[in-house]
Amino acid sequence: MVKNLTADTNCNWEWIDLVNPDKTDFEEISQKYNLHPAVVYDSLQPDHLPKYEQIEDVAFAIVRVFDKEIGQDGDTVQDLTNKIAVFYSREFLITVHRDEYPFLEEIKKTLIETNHCKSPYHLFIQLVKEVLQSFEQPALKLATDLDYYESKVFLRNNPNKSLTTGIYWLKRKAEVSRRVLNLSKIVLDNLNREQKHDPYIQDVYDMYLRLLTMYEEVDNGANNLLNIYIGLASHRTNEIVRVLTIFSVFFMPLTFIVGIYGMNFKYMPELQMRGGYPVTMLAMLLITIGIYIWFRKKEWL
Structure with missing residues (x-):
């Protein structure tokens, strides 16, 4: 489905949103806006990691948004996140994604319909900000889960396999999310290079560093907790062996x-x-x- 989100506004540029496009839709858009075939191919790959490319006057970026529907056992980049591909220049911004995201409609209402968005560049900054915000609640949940497992590790008398499994999945999710954030830094670096000292991009940078710190703390905490749990389990085993000896x-x-x-x-x-x-x-x-x-x-x- 192809939507022109700036059609009924006073914007002098276009925001084209493609939701789960078929081959015909994408061919028409790529020909109309002269998109390079290589980046068009990348934009259609669902497993592609975050990246940023500049081809002539068109910038191409891939960002990954946290998937709220993720199951308990998801532990890969593809399980935890979904891809959004973005093309933008001075005249247009094109977003390509398979699922509907409420924050895109929210951006349209708050920035496009009120004429508060200056250019595709600033729209893309806001888009990146919303993508990063999708990682905030999962980080807080992982921190809460870590506290839960921490209390269980130090208060339980007997080792529990489900406890070890839970700590492992928590560690994997924090690890994968941190990896996605690290890969997303290239997008922020290139945005900053376009307009240095822009307050919008600085705000997004601050959010990025805060989220990265949160996931690093959870990852390190889960790793330490797993080591402590294994150590306590080994200590209990040694005590049993000592009594039998x-x-x-x-x-x-x-x-x-x-x-x-x-x-x-x-x-x-x-x-x-x-x-x-x-x-x-x-x-x-x-x-x-x-x-x-x-x-x-x-x-x-």
Whole structure:
């Protein structure tokens, strides 16, 4: 579907919005605005990462917006984000995307219909700002989830597989989102190069740095929490092994004695002794006490 969002306004330039366009629609637009075939091809690839290119007087950029419908197990760039391709020059701005985004309509109402948008350049800055804002709420949710998992790690007595899985997915989402933001920096750098010290682009830069810091904190926190959890699980395992080892040390000499006197040889003098049984039991008791005293001295108990 092709929409001209500036058709009924006083703008002296055009904003063409293509929603899930077919081949015919895109061919007409590319011929009308003289778009290069290479960037047209890139704009149709759903998995393309953020980029920025300048071809003659037309700039081409790809940005990725956070997908609100993402499932619990999504952990790739393609799962977490959707692509928006943008072509712009002094005379036009073209947006290409597969899904409807409410913020595009909001931009039209607040900037285009009120004639507050000066040029395609400033419209693109606002578009990038809205794209970055789509990462804000997911970052806050990941931070909240991190606090939840942190309390579970330090308060649970037993390791839990679902807890480890949850921390892993949280870490992956923070990692992928941070990667997308890092790749998006090239778009901001090129916008800044066009008009240095523009207050609009500086505002977007501030938002970008804030979001990047939030995702880095979540990513580092999840990584540290995962390491702590694995360490605590290993410590619990070591405690169990230590207790079992102590029990085995206590019973090893006793089992040895029982094994000797349990052999069915005919000539075993101790078996004929009147006090053989109580002496053996006393010896086993003394060995047990000796092992206990030795463990206490070594501070193993």
